[in-house]
Amino acid sequence: MAEEALDVAACLERVRERDEAAARELVDHLYPLVIKIVRAHLPWRMSEEDLAQDVYLKMFANLQQYRGEMPFEHWVSRIAVTTCIDKLRYQKRRPELRWADLGEKEAEVMEATLKTDTEGSVTDGESAREVLNKLLGSLGPQDRLVIRLLDLEQKSVAEIMEITGWKASAVKVRAHRARKKLKKHLEDLEKGMPNG
Amino acid sequence: MDDMDKKLERLTAAARAVAPQDEAEAPLGFATRVVAEAFARPAQSLLRAWETLSWRFLAATCAVAVLLAVTGRPAVAEEPHEADLLVELTDQTFEHAFIP
Numbered sequence: 001m002a003e004e005a006l007d008v009a010a011c012l013e014r015v016r017e018r019d020e021a022a023a024r025e026l027v028d029h030l031y032p033l034v035i036k037i038v039r040a041h042l043p044w045r046m047s048e049e050d051l052a053q054d055v056y057l058k059m060f061a062n063l064q065q066y067r068g069e070m071p072f073e074h075w076v077s078r079i080a081v082t083t084c085i086d087k088l089r090y091q092k093r094r095p096e097l098r099w100a101d102l103g104e105k106e107a108e109v110m111e112a113t114l115k116t117d118t119e120g121s122v123t124d125g126e127s128a129r130e131v132l133n134k135l136l137g138s139l140g141p142q143d144r145l146v147i148r149l150l151d152l153e154q155k156s157v158a159e160i161m162e163i164t165g166w167k168a169s170a171v172k173v174r175a176h177r178a179r180k181k182l183k184k185h186l187e188d189l190e191k192g193m194p195n196g
Numbered sequence: 197m198d199d200m201d202k203k204l205e206r207l208t209a210a211a212r213a214v215a216p217q218d219e220a221e222a223p224l225g226f227a228t229r230v231v232a233e234a235f236a237r238p239a240q241s242l243l244r245a246w247e248t249l250s251w252r253f254l255a256a257t258c259a260v261a262v263l264l265a266v267t268g269r270p271a272v273a274e275e276p277h278e279a280d281l282l283v284e285l286t287d288q289t290f291e292h293a294f295i296p
Contacts (some may be wrong), residue, residue: 018265020231027227040236053230060234061244113207132211147268151208181201186207 008072016063027056033073034080041084041141043091051087055080070162077163081145088141096185097134099192106131114190134184143178150175165182 006029014022031052038051058079066075102110105127113128132152136144147156148170149163160171 017217018235020235023231023234024227028222030226031222031226035222038257053233056230057234060231061237081198109207109210112201113210123210125210125212128207128210129214132207152212154212178235179201183204186204187200 009068012063012066013074015060023060028077030056030073032060032076037077037080038084041081041088041145042155043084043087046087046135050169051084054087055083063081074162078165081163082165085145086140096138097189099136099189099194103127106134110189111193114186114193115159135182135189137177138185139178143172143181146171146174147178147182150177 006025008026008029011022011026011029015026034055035048036054038048038055042048042051045160050093055076060078062079066072099107099110105124109124109127109131112123113131136147139147146160149160150157154164157168157171160166161168164171
């Protein structure tokens, strides 16, 4: 792929000399990485394109501070994550999810999740993702982030440390607390389940 | 692992099975728009550099002030030492002795 062949170090040099073509190449090269993070942590009522643009603007504004201690992609990931968390801070948490808030398919998924004991009984992945997104919406931005990275994207603690800049202990403690809160929400949802 | 852990894991595993669609390419004109916006902000970066410099200058000034306060060296000179008086006296004596 042409994007993978991009010499990032050389491209950065050109960008620092205000070469617009190089800057466009850099934006295109980083787009899959940035948009993946933005989509995973997008606040409601905000367009993913606007948020991605904010990430890039921050990246260009702070480019002089990048000294190459870590791969450039990791540095950009960190910017993307902190930008998303900043935006999410301004957004109020969703109220606790109730059974009535679930769509038909989502309710089916939840019933399968909460009632069946057999493994792999939840077959509708799309609806499962929707329900999980709704459940995550009731958590704070950092709790949401750690659950997404650890449980959904299955990143290692070391990878999360690189992306977020948190210490290993902070990642583990946050993950533990976030899971506890999530389980509590799930428990409350179960109590409200019809015929539950 | 308690019962609720298993339920949560089941839901997460199902959600994980569906990988979100990731576009490999930016929308048409996106890079141009972003770069134009980023490169149209030189004044802001200059302002930021000035702000940084000002904060650093303020910090340095505060550090010097604290240092002076800690070491107890007043900005106004103390009473002259004996040695200084002696030098002054010698100079005056010298002037009186040789200048008529």
